[in-house]
Amino acid sequence: MSPPAAPPPAPIFARSAVLQPGSGFAATFRALWPYLWPADRADLRRRVVLAFLLLVLGRVVLMGVPFTFKWATDALAATPTTLGAWLPWLVGAPLALTVIYGLARVGSAAFIQARDALFAPVFMHAVRTLALQTFGHLHQLSLRFHLERKTGGISRDVERGGTAISDLLDWTLYTILPTLFEVVMVTAILVYLYDWGFAAITLATLIIYSAWTFRVTEWRTRFYRAAIDAESASSTRAVDALINYETVKYFNNEEHEARRYDGSLAKVEEAT
Numbered sequence: 001m002s003p004p005a006a007p008p009p010a011p012i013f014a015r016s017a018v019l020q021p022g023s024g025f026a027a028t029f030r031a032l033w034p035y036l037w038p039a040d041r042a043d044l045r046r047r048v049v050l051a052f053l054l055l056v057l058g059r060v061v062l063m064g065v066p067f068t069f070k071w072a073t074d075a076l077a078a079t080p081t082t083l084g085a086w087l088p089w090l091v092g093a094p095l096a097l098t099v100i101y102g103l104a105r106v107g108s109a110a111f112i113q114a115r116d117a118l119f120a121p122v123f124m125h126a127v128r129t130l131a132l133q134t135f136g137h138l139h140q141l142s143l144r145f146h147l148e149r150k151t152g153g154i155s156r157d158v159e160r161g162g163t164a165i166s167d168l169l170d171w172t173l174y175t176i177l178p179t180l181f182e183v184v185m186v187t188a189i190l191v192y193l194y195d196w197g198f199a200a201i202t203l204a205t206l207i208i209y210s211a212w213t214f215r216v217t218e219w220r221t222r223f224y225r226a227a228i229d230a231e232s233a234s235s236t237r238a239v240d241a242l243i244n245y246e247t248v249k250y251f252n253n254e255e256h257e258a259r260r261y262d263g264s265l266a267k268v269e270e271a272t
Helices: 025-036 042-076 094-140 143-147 151-193 196-243 245-250 254-271
Strands: none
Touching (some): 042 094, 094 151
């Protein structure tokens, strides 16, 4: 029998502050960091540290995959290799090097899976806490806000917000940070094994590519926001009509509500 889930942070409804990050990715991540490093959960903080160690080990093992492949190929071709300076007893053992190559590939994947499993409770605790605080914040809003009948749009925005936080944490912790660490390692390897020009070309390519990606992403953000606003409006109309089903039927207004909803869907189609 699994142990019960940890109780939610208390008091929730006494908190008037909701996550309000500044502009930019760095400001958003700083605002989310207290939820990933909760002061009242030492067990989750230990998981964060262990997950980071597994991240580093996984990337180190992954960097060793091409080297083991090269050494195994050199051993099969009886070509002199740099492995002799480190592990001379493996120079003439292509089978052993092939096994090591396979273990390196499996090991890198195993570290990644272990990291994901270890960090999952931290990740879901952050999403749960933010969703609960958002729920409490909605109950603190004025009666006028709730009488405007925006239930559909609000519920859709809350759902989308939870998904966005999940995606942000996933991309940051599982993609961006590992990639940056890998870039540093690859640059160091290129400088050590080859001329510094190789590292300079690689870094310049990555910087240009990253700058172009950020520029295009910022350019298309306004279209994405327009699509989100239109989708929220369509969800508001649909849920509003269904909540007030008796009123719609009483005034025989099905066609009118359908036309309003179709107009909102047309805006979603155009924005998308």
